[in-house]
Amino acid sequence: LLDYDEHSVGSIVPWPGMFTQEQIEHDNDLRYGLAQEISQGSQALLQQGMETLSARLQGPEPxxxxxxxxxxxxxxxxxxxxxxxxxxxxxxxxxxxxxxxxxxxxxxxxxxxxxxxxxxxxxxxxxxEPAPAAQAAARAVPGDRIANGYFEVRVDQASGNLQISDLVAGRALVAEGGLPFNGLLRAGHQSTYGNGQYEVLPGRPLTVTVTSGPVATSLTIERAETPFVRTCITLYESLPWLEWTNVLDRSLMRHVPAREHSDLYFFSLPLALGPEELRLHIETGAGFLDPATDLLPGANGRGFSVQRVAALEEQDGYTALLGSRESFLVFAGSVLRAGPYPALQSGTLFAGAMGVAHEGQSKDKGVVPLQAGEPSAPNLHTFTYRLAAQATGFDPAAAARFGWELHSPLLARYLPGRRGSNALPPAGSFLTLDAPNVVVAELKRAAFGSQDDLILRLQETAGKPTRVAVRSAFPIREAWVASPTEEPQDEIAAEQPLVIDLAANAVITLRLRVDPASAASAAQE
Structure with a gap:
C-alpha cells in the first residue's frame, strides 16, 4: 500500500507538478511490473496445475x-x-x-x-491421430464472407466496413449509415470530459484473407498507414458466437504533448438494436446492473468498468452480448466519461481500448518524457472480443457463463509417457454444482492452516436467492462458512452433496477439509 498513491501518479500521466520525474517513473514501473508479475504468476500456476493433472492421466503420446x-x-x-x-x-x-x-x-x-x-x-x-485422406486441411479461399450456422460476416474490401447477420434470428446485427462496426476512434482526454468529440481513424484494408477449415473459418483484415494494423474474425463450426481480435501498434499513434494529457482509443460497435426502450446490462463484481435503474441519483453514468460482459436488450427481448478480454471499459451512446446516464437513443457501444501519453509535467524538471512502465512495453497490443445473441430475453446466468468462458479458455496439454496403474479415468469432474446461476469463483488450497483444507468461493449471478448442491470428488470431512480472509466461522454439515444457500448476487467463502487420497476413486465413481 505504501508503494502506491491512489490515482495521483498512475495511469501513466501524473497530476501536473505534483511529483518529480524519478517518482513518476518509479510509480509507472511499479504498476506495470505488478501487472506483469500477476500475469506471469497466473500462467505459472496454470502450468503447475496442468502438470499435476497430466501426471495422473499418463497415456501413450500423442x-x-x-x-x-x-x-x-x-x-x-x-x-x-x-x-x-x-x-x-x-x-x-x-x-x-x-x-x-x-x-x-x-x-x-x-x-x-x-x-x-x-x-x-x-x-x-x-x-x-491422422485424419482420413478425405478431410480437407485449412486453406486460403477467395472471398469477403465467412459463416457458420449462427452468424455471417462480410467485409467491404474498399472501405473495410463489416456487416454481421444473426442467421438464427434472421436479422442484421450492425446498424447501417453511421459509424463503422469495429472502427477505431481517437478522442483527446479533454474531449472525453467535455464535448465528446472523436475522430474516426481511416482503416482501408490492405489485404483481406479468408481461411477455411474443418473446425474454424477466419477473415483477416490487414491495414496500412494506421495504428489499427490487423483484425481477425473467427467463426467455429459448432459454436454459437463470433470472436475477433484487434491489433493496435502504439508506435504508429500520434505524439501527445503534455498540454493535451493523453489520447483515448475506442472501438465503435453500432448494433442494430432499438432505439425504443433499450436496456444496458453491465456485469460488475456484484452481478448485472442496469444503469437506468441501479445508479444512485447524480452518480456518474457514462463509462462503465465491465467485469467480463455487457448486454444490450431490446423491448422484444432480443439481446446482444459483448464479451471483452483485455479491455474493460464500455461507453453507451458516446465517449463522454462524465455526466448522468443518458437515455439510449441507439444501440451503439464504444469499447475503450487504451490511453496513450508521451509527456508529463513534473515538479522538478518541467515537461518530461514518459518512458518507464507501460510505454516501455512491446508496441503491439491485442484486444479480444466475442459477440453472441439471446433471442428470448436477457438471461444473466447464461450471460455470466458467456463472459467466464471468454476469460477462462479450456486448457490443453499433451500427456507424458505411458499410462500408469494409478491413472484417472479418461473423463471426470472434481466438483459440480446443480444451479446454473451459481459459479465457482475460486477453488484453491487454503493460505494457512491444514494442507488438507480447500477454499471454495461461490457466486450467485442471476440476482436471486438460490440453494445449490455441491458435489466434490474429494470426500469432505469438515466444512465451515469462512470469512473473505479464509478464517473458519460457522461449521456446517459435511454432507455429500454439500447444500449451500446464497443470497442474490452474493459471494460466499467455504473452507473445506478434504481427503485428497480418496480423490482418484471418487472421480472414478
Whole structure:
C-alpha cells in the first residue's frame, strides 16, 4: 500500500507538478511490473496445475488432456502445439466415448479442435491421430464472407466496413449509415470530459484473407498507414458466437504533448438494436446492473468498468452480448466519461481500448518524457472480443457463463509417457454444482492452516436467492462458512452433496477439509 498513491501518479500521466520525474517513473514501473508479475504468476500456476493433472492421466503420446476451469460442462475450442512427427490433417478421438472430431492446424503452429462436453471443473482425454485422406486441411479461399450456422460476416474490401447477420434470428446485427462496426476512434482526454468529440481513424484494408477449415473459418483484415494494423474474425463450426481480435501498434499513434494529457482509443460497435426502450446490462463484481435503474441519483453514468460482459436488450427481448478480454471499459451512446446516464437513443457501444501519453509535467524538471512502465512495453497490443445473441430475453446466468468462458479458455496439454496403474479415468469432474446461476469463483488450497483444507468461493449471478448442491470428488470431512480472509466461522454439515444457500448476487467463502487420497476413486465413481 505504501508503494502506491491512489490515482495521483498512475495511469501513466501524473497530476501536473505534483511529483518529480524519478517518482513518476518509479510509480509507472511499479504498476506495470505488478501487472506483469500477476500475469506471469497466473500462467505459472496454470502450468503447475496442468502438470499435476497430466501426471495422473499418463497415456501413450500423442494423447492430450483438456481441462475445463469453469464449474459447468462445456463444449469449446481447445488448442495445442502441433504434435511432433505428425504431418497432414489430424483428428481427435474422445477416449471416453470413442467419438471422432476433426482438428485443424493454424498459421501460428497450433492444433485446434472442438472438445465436446468437458465435465465441470474436470477433464477429458483425447487421442490425436491422422485424419482420413478425405478431410480437407485449412486453406486460403477467395472471398469477403465467412459463416457458420449462427452468424455471417462480410467485409467491404474498399472501405473495410463489416456487416454481421444473426442467421438464427434472421436479422442484421450492425446498424447501417453511421459509424463503422469495429472502427477505431481517437478522442483527446479533454474531449472525453467535455464535448465528446472523436475522430474516426481511416482503416482501408490492405489485404483481406479468408481461411477455411474443418473446425474454424477466419477473415483477416490487414491495414496500412494506421495504428489499427490487423483484425481477425473467427467463426467455429459448432459454436454459437463470433470472436475477433484487434491489433493496435502504439508506435504508429500520434505524439501527445503534455498540454493535451493523453489520447483515448475506442472501438465503435453500432448494433442494430432499438432505439425504443433499450436496456444496458453491465456485469460488475456484484452481478448485472442496469444503469437506468441501479445508479444512485447524480452518480456518474457514462463509462462503465465491465467485469467480463455487457448486454444490450431490446423491448422484444432480443439481446446482444459483448464479451471483452483485455479491455474493460464500455461507453453507451458516446465517449463522454462524465455526466448522468443518458437515455439510449441507439444501440451503439464504444469499447475503450487504451490511453496513450508521451509527456508529463513534473515538479522538478518541467515537461518530461514518459518512458518507464507501460510505454516501455512491446508496441503491439491485442484486444479480444466475442459477440453472441439471446433471442428470448436477457438471461444473466447464461450471460455470466458467456463472459467466464471468454476469460477462462479450456486448457490443453499433451500427456507424458505411458499410462500408469494409478491413472484417472479418461473423463471426470472434481466438483459440480446443480444451479446454473451459481459459479465457482475460486477453488484453491487454503493460505494457512491444514494442507488438507480447500477454499471454495461461490457466486450467485442471476440476482436471486438460490440453494445449490455441491458435489466434490474429494470426500469432505469438515466444512465451515469462512470469512473473505479464509478464517473458519460457522461449521456446517459435511454432507455429500454439500447444500449451500446464497443470497442474490452474493459471494460466499467455504473452507473445506478434504481427503485428497480418496480423490482418484471418487472421480472414478
Amino acid at each position: 494423447d492430450a488432456v483438456v481441462f475445463n476451469p469453469t464449474s459447468w460442462a462445456r463444449t469449446d475450442v481447445a488448442s495445442l502445439p502441433l504434435p511432433e512427427g505428425v504431418s497432414g490433417p489430424c483428428q481427435v478421438c474422445d477416449e471416453a466415448t470413442d467419438e471422432v472430431a476433426p482438428a485443424q492446424s493454424t498459421a501460428d503452429g497450433r492444433l485446434i479442435f472442438i472438445a465436446e462436453d468437458v465435465p465441470p471443473l474436470g477433464y477429458r482425454r483425447f487421442r490425436i
